[in-house]
Amino acid sequence: MSTAVVYCSQTGFTERYARWLADSVGCEPIPFAERGSAAVEAADTVVLLGWFHAGGLKGARWLRSLMDARPERRYVVVGVGAYPMPSDEWPRSETDAAFEHAFPHERYPHLARFYCQGGFDFDRxxxxxxxxxxxxxxxxxxxxxxxxxxxxxxxxxxxxxxxxxxxxxxxxxxxxxx
Ligand SMILES: Cc1cc2nc3c(=O)[nH]c(=O)nc-3n(C[C@H](O)[C@H](O)[C@H](O)COP(=O)(O)O)c2cc1C
Missing domain, CATH: 1.10.287 (Helix Hairpins)
Structure with missing residues:
Protein backbone atom coordinates (compact mmCIF):
# COMPACT_ATOMS: atom_id res chain seq x y z
CA MET A 1 0.00 0.00 0.00
CA SER A 2 1.53 3.35 -0.95
CA THR A 3 0.80 6.67 0.67
CA ALA A 4 1.27 10.14 -0.83
CA VAL A 5 1.72 13.04 1.60
CA VAL A 6 0.86 16.36 -0.11
CA TYR A 7 1.13 19.68 1.69
CA CYS A 8 0.29 23.36 1.33
CA SER A 9 2.28 25.73 3.52
CA GLN A 10 3.09 29.43 3.54
CA THR A 11 5.17 29.98 6.66
CA GLY A 12 6.50 26.44 7.20
CA PHE A 13 4.45 24.96 10.06
CA THR A 14 2.35 22.68 7.84
CA GLU A 15 5.45 21.72 5.90
CA ARG A 16 7.07 20.59 9.17
CA TYR A 17 4.10 18.31 9.92
CA ALA A 18 4.27 16.96 6.35
CA ARG A 19 7.98 16.16 6.80
CA TRP A 20 7.36 14.42 10.12
CA LEU A 21 4.45 12.42 8.72
CA ALA A 22 6.28 11.43 5.54
CA ASP A 23 9.29 10.40 7.62
CA SER A 24 7.10 8.15 9.79
CA VAL A 25 5.31 6.67 6.80
CA GLY A 26 8.50 6.23 4.75
CA CYS A 27 7.86 8.51 1.78
CA GLU A 28 8.88 11.96 0.50
CA PRO A 29 6.50 14.86 1.23
CA ILE A 30 5.08 16.43 -1.95
CA PRO A 31 4.64 20.22 -2.15
CA PHE A 32 1.25 21.32 -3.44
CA ALA A 33 2.80 22.64 -6.67
CA GLU A 34 3.75 19.02 -7.48
CA ARG A 35 0.36 17.51 -6.65
CA GLY A 36 0.01 16.19 -10.23
CA SER A 37 3.05 13.92 -9.76
CA ALA A 38 3.07 10.21 -10.56
CA ALA A 39 3.47 9.38 -6.85
CA VAL A 40 0.08 10.97 -6.12
CA GLU A 41 -1.52 9.28 -9.12
CA ALA A 42 -0.25 5.86 -8.03
CA ALA A 43 -0.93 6.13 -4.28
CA ASP A 44 -3.58 4.02 -2.55
CA THR A 45 -3.87 6.60 0.22
CA VAL A 46 -3.61 10.35 -0.26
CA VAL A 47 -2.99 12.60 2.75
CA LEU A 48 -3.41 16.35 2.34
CA LEU A 49 -1.94 18.65 4.97
CA GLY A 50 -3.29 22.19 4.57
CA TRP A 51 -3.51 25.28 6.74
CA PHE A 52 -6.66 27.07 7.80
CA HIS A 53 -7.10 30.46 6.18
CA ALA A 54 -10.07 32.62 7.21
CA GLY A 55 -12.21 29.55 7.95
CA GLY A 56 -11.22 27.78 4.72
CA LEU A 57 -8.58 25.08 4.25
CA LYS A 58 -5.80 25.52 1.70
CA GLY A 59 -5.82 22.68 -0.81
CA ALA A 60 -9.40 21.61 0.00
CA ARG A 61 -10.72 22.26 -3.50
CA TRP A 62 -8.06 20.00 -5.01
CA LEU A 63 -8.75 17.21 -2.51
CA ARG A 64 -12.49 17.42 -3.19
CA SER A 65 -11.92 17.08 -6.93
CA LEU A 66 -9.56 14.14 -6.35
CA MET A 67 -12.11 12.37 -4.12
CA ASP A 68 -14.83 12.98 -6.69
CA ALA A 69 -12.65 11.63 -9.53
CA ARG A 70 -11.12 8.64 -7.67
CA PRO A 71 -13.55 7.70 -4.88
CA GLU A 72 -12.11 4.18 -4.50
CA ARG A 73 -8.93 5.43 -2.76
CA ARG A 74 -8.40 6.26 0.92
CA TYR A 75 -8.18 9.96 1.80
CA VAL A 76 -7.01 11.76 4.91
CA VAL A 77 -6.88 15.48 5.64
CA VAL A 78 -4.76 17.14 8.32
CA GLY A 79 -5.77 20.74 8.99
CA VAL A 80 -3.19 23.02 10.61
CA GLY A 81 -4.27 26.24 12.29
CA ALA A 82 -3.57 28.73 15.00
CA TYR A 83 -6.18 27.27 17.39
CA PRO A 84 -4.77 25.28 20.29
CA MET A 85 -5.37 21.52 20.28
CA PRO A 86 -8.97 20.76 21.31
CA SER A 87 -9.61 20.96 25.07
CA ASP A 88 -12.42 22.10 27.38
CA GLU A 89 -11.40 25.68 26.82
CA TRP A 90 -10.94 25.31 23.06
CA PRO A 91 -13.67 22.86 22.01
CA ARG A 92 -13.26 20.62 19.01
CA SER A 93 -16.44 22.13 17.56
CA GLU A 94 -14.50 25.20 16.40
CA THR A 95 -12.12 23.29 14.16
CA ASP A 96 -14.81 20.74 13.25
CA ALA A 97 -16.93 23.56 11.83
CA ALA A 98 -14.05 24.55 9.55
CA PHE A 99 -13.61 20.93 8.39
CA GLU A 100 -17.36 20.62 7.80
CA HIS A 101 -17.30 23.77 5.71
CA ALA A 102 -14.47 22.39 3.54
CA PHE A 103 -15.67 18.77 3.44
CA PRO A 104 -19.36 18.31 4.29
CA HIS A 105 -19.86 14.90 5.96
CA GLU A 106 -22.90 14.27 3.85
CA ARG A 107 -20.76 14.41 0.70
CA TYR A 108 -17.46 13.01 2.06
CA PRO A 109 -18.47 10.56 4.82
CA HIS A 110 -15.28 8.46 4.55
CA LEU A 111 -12.73 11.26 4.70
CA ALA A 112 -10.65 11.07 7.91
CA ARG A 113 -10.04 14.52 9.40
CA PHE A 114 -7.36 15.49 11.91
CA TYR A 115 -6.33 18.79 13.43
CA CYS A 116 -2.79 19.81 14.45
CA GLN A 117 -1.85 23.15 15.94
CA GLY A 118 0.57 25.14 13.78
CA GLY A 119 2.03 28.49 14.69
CA PHE A 120 2.15 32.06 13.62
CA ASP A 121 5.01 33.96 11.99
CA PHE A 122 3.93 37.40 10.78
CA ASP A 123 7.23 38.17 9.03
CA ARG A 124 6.87 35.19 6.70
C1 LIG B 1 -4.81 35.46 6.76
C2 LIG B 1 -4.77 34.30 7.73
C3 LIG B 1 -5.96 33.67 8.12
C4 LIG B 1 -5.94 32.62 9.04
N1 LIG B 1 -7.12 32.00 9.39
C5 LIG B 1 -7.10 30.99 10.30
C6 LIG B 1 -8.31 30.32 10.67
O1 LIG B 1 -9.40 30.62 10.16
N2 LIG B 1 -8.26 29.35 11.61
C7 LIG B 1 -7.06 28.98 12.19
O2 LIG B 1 -7.05 28.07 13.06
N3 LIG B 1 -5.90 29.56 11.83
C8 LIG B 1 -5.89 30.55 10.90
N4 LIG B 1 -4.71 31.15 10.51
C9 LIG B 1 -3.45 30.66 11.11
C10 LIG B 1 -2.70 29.69 10.19
O3 LIG B 1 -3.53 28.60 9.84
C11 LIG B 1 -1.45 29.20 10.93
O4 LIG B 1 -0.58 30.29 11.09
C12 LIG B 1 -0.76 28.04 10.23
O5 LIG B 1 0.17 27.47 11.11
C13 LIG B 1 -0.04 28.48 8.95
O6 LIG B 1 0.54 27.36 8.36
P1 LIG B 1 1.85 27.44 7.46
O7 LIG B 1 2.99 27.85 8.36
O8 LIG B 1 2.04 26.08 6.93
O9 LIG B 1 1.61 28.44 6.38
C14 LIG B 1 -4.70 32.19 9.59
C15 LIG B 1 -3.51 32.80 9.19
C16 LIG B 1 -3.53 33.85 8.26
C17 LIG B 1 -2.25 34.47 7.85
Whole structure:
Protein backbone atom coordinates (compact mmCIF):
# COMPACT_ATOMS: atom_id res chain seq x y z
CA MET A 1 0.00 0.00 0.00
CA SER A 2 1.53 3.35 -0.95
CA THR A 3 0.80 6.67 0.67
CA ALA A 4 1.27 10.14 -0.83
CA VAL A 5 1.72 13.04 1.60
CA VAL A 6 0.86 16.36 -0.11
CA TYR A 7 1.13 19.68 1.69
CA CYS A 8 0.29 23.36 1.33
CA SER A 9 2.28 25.73 3.52
CA GLN A 10 3.09 29.43 3.54
CA THR A 11 5.17 29.98 6.66
CA GLY A 12 6.50 26.44 7.20
CA PHE A 13 4.45 24.96 10.06
CA THR A 14 2.35 22.68 7.84
CA GLU A 15 5.45 21.72 5.90
CA ARG A 16 7.07 20.59 9.17
CA TYR A 17 4.10 18.31 9.92
CA ALA A 18 4.27 16.96 6.35
CA ARG A 19 7.98 16.16 6.80
CA TRP A 20 7.36 14.42 10.12
CA LEU A 21 4.45 12.42 8.72
CA ALA A 22 6.28 11.43 5.54
CA ASP A 23 9.29 10.40 7.62
CA SER A 24 7.10 8.15 9.79
CA VAL A 25 5.31 6.67 6.80
CA GLY A 26 8.50 6.23 4.75
CA CYS A 27 7.86 8.51 1.78
CA GLU A 28 8.88 11.96 0.50
CA PRO A 29 6.50 14.86 1.23
CA ILE A 30 5.08 16.43 -1.95
CA PRO A 31 4.64 20.22 -2.15
CA PHE A 32 1.25 21.32 -3.44
CA ALA A 33 2.80 22.64 -6.67
CA GLU A 34 3.75 19.02 -7.48
CA ARG A 35 0.36 17.51 -6.65
CA GLY A 36 0.01 16.19 -10.23
CA SER A 37 3.05 13.92 -9.76
CA ALA A 38 3.07 10.21 -10.56
CA ALA A 39 3.47 9.38 -6.85
CA VAL A 40 0.08 10.97 -6.12
CA GLU A 41 -1.52 9.28 -9.12
CA ALA A 42 -0.25 5.86 -8.03
CA ALA A 43 -0.93 6.13 -4.28
CA ASP A 44 -3.58 4.02 -2.55
CA THR A 45 -3.87 6.60 0.22
CA VAL A 46 -3.61 10.35 -0.26
CA VAL A 47 -2.99 12.60 2.75
CA LEU A 48 -3.41 16.35 2.34
CA LEU A 49 -1.94 18.65 4.97
CA GLY A 50 -3.29 22.19 4.57
CA TRP A 51 -3.51 25.28 6.74
CA PHE A 52 -6.66 27.07 7.80
CA HIS A 53 -7.10 30.46 6.18
CA ALA A 54 -10.07 32.62 7.21
CA GLY A 55 -12.21 29.55 7.95
CA GLY A 56 -11.22 27.78 4.72
CA LEU A 57 -8.58 25.08 4.25
CA LYS A 58 -5.80 25.52 1.70
CA GLY A 59 -5.82 22.68 -0.81
CA ALA A 60 -9.40 21.61 0.00
CA ARG A 61 -10.72 22.26 -3.50
CA TRP A 62 -8.06 20.00 -5.01
CA LEU A 63 -8.75 17.21 -2.51
CA ARG A 64 -12.49 17.42 -3.19
CA SER A 65 -11.92 17.08 -6.93
CA LEU A 66 -9.56 14.14 -6.35
CA MET A 67 -12.11 12.37 -4.12
CA ASP A 68 -14.83 12.98 -6.69
CA ALA A 69 -12.65 11.63 -9.53
CA ARG A 70 -11.12 8.64 -7.67
CA PRO A 71 -13.55 7.70 -4.88
CA GLU A 72 -12.11 4.18 -4.50
CA ARG A 73 -8.93 5.43 -2.76
CA ARG A 74 -8.40 6.26 0.92
CA TYR A 75 -8.18 9.96 1.80
CA VAL A 76 -7.01 11.76 4.91
CA VAL A 77 -6.88 15.48 5.64
CA VAL A 78 -4.76 17.14 8.32
CA GLY A 79 -5.77 20.74 8.99
CA VAL A 80 -3.19 23.02 10.61
CA GLY A 81 -4.27 26.24 12.29
CA ALA A 82 -3.57 28.73 15.00
CA TYR A 83 -6.18 27.27 17.39
CA PRO A 84 -4.77 25.28 20.29
CA MET A 85 -5.37 21.52 20.28
CA PRO A 86 -8.97 20.76 21.31
CA SER A 87 -9.61 20.96 25.07
CA ASP A 88 -12.42 22.10 27.38
CA GLU A 89 -11.40 25.68 26.82
CA TRP A 90 -10.94 25.31 23.06
CA PRO A 91 -13.67 22.86 22.01
CA ARG A 92 -13.26 20.62 19.01
CA SER A 93 -16.44 22.13 17.56
CA GLU A 94 -14.50 25.20 16.40
CA THR A 95 -12.12 23.29 14.16
CA ASP A 96 -14.81 20.74 13.25
CA ALA A 97 -16.93 23.56 11.83
CA ALA A 98 -14.05 24.55 9.55
CA PHE A 99 -13.61 20.93 8.39
CA GLU A 100 -17.36 20.62 7.80
CA HIS A 101 -17.30 23.77 5.71
CA ALA A 102 -14.47 22.39 3.54
CA PHE A 103 -15.67 18.77 3.44
CA PRO A 104 -19.36 18.31 4.29
CA HIS A 105 -19.86 14.90 5.96
CA GLU A 106 -22.90 14.27 3.85
CA ARG A 107 -20.76 14.41 0.70
CA TYR A 108 -17.46 13.01 2.06
CA PRO A 109 -18.47 10.56 4.82
CA HIS A 110 -15.28 8.46 4.55
CA LEU A 111 -12.73 11.26 4.70
CA ALA A 112 -10.65 11.07 7.91
CA ARG A 113 -10.04 14.52 9.40
CA PHE A 114 -7.36 15.49 11.91
CA TYR A 115 -6.33 18.79 13.43
CA CYS A 116 -2.79 19.81 14.45
CA GLN A 117 -1.85 23.15 15.94
CA GLY A 118 0.57 25.14 13.78
CA GLY A 119 2.03 28.49 14.69
CA PHE A 120 2.15 32.06 13.62
CA ASP A 121 5.01 33.96 11.99
CA PHE A 122 3.93 37.40 10.78
CA ASP A 123 7.23 38.17 9.03
CA ARG A 124 6.87 35.19 6.70
CA UNK A 125 3.35 36.07 5.51
CA UNK A 126 2.74 37.35 1.98
CA UNK A 127 1.84 41.05 1.64
CA UNK A 128 -1.91 40.39 1.29
CA UNK A 129 -2.03 38.25 4.44
CA UNK A 130 -0.01 40.86 6.35
CA UNK A 131 -2.69 43.43 5.52
CA UNK A 132 -5.46 40.97 6.42
CA UNK A 133 -3.85 40.16 9.77
CA UNK A 134 -3.30 43.82 10.65
CA UNK A 135 -7.02 44.40 10.04
CA UNK A 136 -7.85 41.28 12.07
CA UNK A 137 -5.68 42.45 15.01
CA UNK A 138 -7.47 45.82 15.01
CA UNK A 139 -10.88 44.12 14.89
CA UNK A 140 -10.04 41.75 17.73
CA UNK A 141 -8.50 44.37 20.01
CA UNK A 142 -11.89 45.50 21.32
CA UNK A 143 -13.17 41.96 21.95
CA UNK A 144 -9.89 41.12 23.73
CA UNK A 145 -10.79 43.58 26.48
CA UNK A 146 -13.73 41.45 27.61
CA UNK A 147 -12.91 37.94 26.32
CA UNK A 148 -9.80 36.30 27.84
CA UNK A 149 -9.66 33.70 25.06
CA UNK A 150 -9.51 36.41 22.42
CA UNK A 151 -6.88 38.29 24.45
CA UNK A 152 -4.76 35.11 24.73
CA UNK A 153 -5.00 34.37 21.01
CA UNK A 154 -4.26 37.95 20.05
CA UNK A 155 -1.18 38.18 22.26
CA UNK A 156 0.13 34.86 20.92
CA UNK A 157 -0.29 35.95 17.32
CA UNK A 158 1.21 39.38 17.86
CA UNK A 159 4.29 37.86 19.46
CA UNK A 160 4.43 34.88 17.11
CA UNK A 161 4.49 31.28 18.34
CA UNK A 162 5.34 27.74 17.32
CA UNK A 163 2.72 25.25 18.54
CA UNK A 164 3.88 22.30 16.42
CA UNK A 165 4.52 18.98 18.19
CA UNK A 166 5.35 15.76 16.41
CA UNK A 167 3.15 13.80 18.82
CA UNK A 168 0.05 15.58 17.48
CA UNK A 169 0.42 13.35 14.40
CA UNK A 170 0.03 10.13 16.41
CA UNK A 171 -3.74 9.80 15.76
CA UNK A 172 -3.02 10.27 12.04
CA UNK A 173 -0.40 7.51 12.12
CA UNK A 174 -2.73 5.19 14.08
CA UNK A 175 -5.37 5.76 11.44
CA UNK A 176 -2.96 5.08 8.57
CA UNK A 177 -1.71 1.89 10.23
CA UNK A 178 -5.26 0.73 10.95
C1 LIG B 1 -4.81 35.46 6.76
C2 LIG B 1 -4.77 34.30 7.73
C3 LIG B 1 -5.96 33.67 8.12
C4 LIG B 1 -5.94 32.62 9.04
N1 LIG B 1 -7.12 32.00 9.39
C5 LIG B 1 -7.10 30.99 10.30
C6 LIG B 1 -8.31 30.32 10.67
O1 LIG B 1 -9.40 30.62 10.16
N2 LIG B 1 -8.26 29.35 11.61
C7 LIG B 1 -7.06 28.98 12.19
O2 LIG B 1 -7.05 28.07 13.06
N3 LIG B 1 -5.90 29.56 11.83
C8 LIG B 1 -5.89 30.55 10.90
N4 LIG B 1 -4.71 31.15 10.51
C9 LIG B 1 -3.45 30.66 11.11
C10 LIG B 1 -2.70 29.69 10.19
O3 LIG B 1 -3.53 28.60 9.84
C11 LIG B 1 -1.45 29.20 10.93
O4 LIG B 1 -0.58 30.29 11.09
C12 LIG B 1 -0.76 28.04 10.23
O5 LIG B 1 0.17 27.47 11.11
C13 LIG B 1 -0.04 28.48 8.95
O6 LIG B 1 0.54 27.36 8.36
P1 LIG B 1 1.85 27.44 7.46
O7 LIG B 1 2.99 27.85 8.36
O8 LIG B 1 2.04 26.08 6.93
O9 LIG B 1 1.61 28.44 6.38
C14 LIG B 1 -4.70 32.19 9.59
C15 LIG B 1 -3.51 32.80 9.19
C16 LIG B 1 -3.53 33.85 8.26
C17 LIG B 1 -2.25 34.47 7.85
Missing amino acids: LCAVDKLAMRAFFRMQAKAAKTDPRVAFALDAMREGFDGTRREYLEPVLDHLRG
